[in-house]
Amino acid sequence: xxxxxxxxxxxxxxxxxxxxxxxxxxxxxxxxxxxxxxxxxxxxxxxxxxxxxxxxxxxxxxxxxxxxxxxxxxxxxxxxxxxxxxxxxxxxxxxxxxxxxxx
Numbered sequence: 001x002x003x004x005x006x007x008x009x010x011x012x013x014x015x016x017x018x019x020x021x022x023x024x025x026x027x028x029x030x031x032x033x034x035x036x037x038x039x040x041x042x043x044x045x046x047x048x049x050x051x052x053x054x055x056x057x058x059x060x061x062x063x064x065x066x067x068x069x070x071x072x073x074x075x076x077x078x079x080x081x082x083x084x085x086x087x088x089x090x091x092x093x094x095x096x097x098x099x100x101x102x103x
Contacts, residue, residue: 019041034078037074045064048060
């Protein structure tokens with residue numbers, strides 16, 4: 001077992017409950033397939049987070065936790081490198097202070 005991968009996470013059991021995946025995607029150890037799975041997990045996490053922030057009645061804290069656990073485990077299996085840098089997450093916006101005109 002890889003360091004950082006939780007023993008209670010079973011890819012074959014957990015992924016189909018969380019996201020739409022094909023059986024061959026679950027069985028694959030190819031990094032390209034793993035990146036596809038991570039993109040799906042990230043999109044599902046984002047959607048669940050938005051439901052929670054909005055106070056929507058369909059938000060499920062248990063599903064949110066399971067998605068986060070699956071994402072962390074898949075990231076660990078991928079070697080911590082995740083999807084390409086620009087797609088991992090939006091970079092925080094840094095607001096530049098506008099200079100005030102001298103009067």
